[in-house]
Amino acid sequence: MNTCSAGELNRSRAANPSYAQKVKSHPEFMAYQIEYQKEVHSIRTIFDTIINYPNAPINIHLILEDCSRLASLNTTTLDLFDRLHNMRLDDDSVYSHCLNVALIARQMGKWLRLTHEELNVLTLCGLFHDIGKIQIPEEILNKPGKYTEEEFALIRQHPLAGYNLLKNLPADERIKKAALLHHERSDGSGYPQKLKAGQIEDFAEIIAIADVYDAMTAARSYRSPLCPFQAIDMFEKDGLQLYSPKYILTFLNRIANTYQNNRVLLNNGQSANIVMINDKRLTRPMIQLDNGSVVDMLDLPEWEIIKII
Ligand SMILES: [Fe+2]
Numbered sequence: 001m002n003t004c005s006a007g008e009l010n011r012s013r014a015a016n017p018s019y020a021q022k023v024k025s026h027p028e029f030m031a032y033q034i035e036y037q038k039e040v041h042s043i044r045t046i047f048d049t050i051i052n053y054p055n056a057p058i059n060i061h062l063i064l065e066d067c068s069r070l071a072s073l074n075t076t077t078l079d080l081f082d083r084l085h086n087m088r089l090d091d092d093s094v095y096s097h098c099l100n101v102a103l104i105a106r107q108m109g110k111w112l113r114l115t116h117e118e119l120n121v122l123t124l125c126g127l128f129h130d131i132g133k134i135q136i137p138e139e140i141l142n143k144p145g146k147y148t149e150e151e152f153a154l155i156r157q158h159p160l161a162g163y164n165l166l167k168n169l170p171a172d173e174r175i176k177k178a179a180l181l182h183h184e185r186s187d188g189s190g191y192p193q194k195l196k197a198g199q200i201e202d203f204a205e206i207i208a209i210a211d212v213y214d215a216m217t218a219a220r221s222y223r224s225p226l227c228p229f230q231a232i233d234m235f236e237k238d239g240l241q242l243y244s245p246k247y248i249l250t251f252l253n254r255i256a257n258t259y260q261n262n263r264v265l266l267n268n269g270q271s272a273n274i275v276m277i278n279d280k281r282l283t284r285p286m287i288q289l290d291n292g293s294v295v296d297m298l299d300l301p302e303w304e305i306i307k308i309i
Contacts, residue, residue, distance in 0.1 A: 043095040102126030104210035125178035132162025182207045185242040205244045229305040256282035265307040
């Protein structure tokens with residue numbers, strides 16, 4: 001997709017600041033970034049302690065307090081997702097992924113009207129869900145391209161490894177189960193136990209969605225980050241078979257509606273404003289083009305939203 005040279009890219013950025021640059025230039029973003037990096041550091045410290053000193057006392061409430069304070073700095077859902085997408089451009093570690101998943105899951109919990117206590121447990125589920133990945137060599141985790149069968153077998157061990165690291169902590173069982181079950185899928189295609197719908201804990205199902213969304217919207221060596229509408233499109237293709245409908249439908253609907261009134265770039269090079277989200281087809285909203293005409297993307301199946309601008 002990206003075919004221009006670094007020089008061309010810099011010139012085009014100077015002439016037309018990207019959405020990412022606009023988000024990053026807000027003073028609140030910088031304050032948020034400092035708090036975010038502090039929290040990433042705390043997650044790293046607590047993971048290292050759990051891994052290296054299994055019997056050391058752990059205070060998971062401090063890390064929870066910091067994470068809820070970070071969440072409260074986002075006054076709108078758009079703030080949250082804008083900041084997460086942009087924070088990820090600078091830090092793609094397992095720790096920042098865990099923090100993003102915690103923040104996304106906490107927001108999902110609010111949409112689902114969970115109690116305060118449930119929100120806190122769900123946030124901790126996100127913070128600890130990938131702790132088992134710390135034991136996988138970084139060169140495998142960050143490997144560009146496809147995994148070999150042996151490498152994938154190693155990756156598939158991280159949920160159980162995570163559960164084993166957490167199982168003796170004095171913490172809610174749901175946190176341990178989220179580490180173990182966040183790669184299970186409703187159709188039985190997940191791992192490690194190939195559980196099916198009805199056998200997977202609710203909070204693990206929520207974490208699974210937050211986990212995949214964060215991975216889709218992160219840059220990978222083999223592709224640019226997907227824009228939220230491309231992520232929704234991928235979820236819509238197979239989401240109902242893989243995830244609990246009651247969670248995935250709420251999630252996708254809320255994400256799409258977050259971008260109502262935003263400017264977007266289409267795959268035909270035109271830019272437009274999202275005028276109205278179509279609740280039945282979230283990736284096909286009514287949009288207003290720069291020439292003022294309003295079109296319904298339902299009537300234009302070849303058009304796609306490829307970027308928030
Ligand atoms: Fe994972």
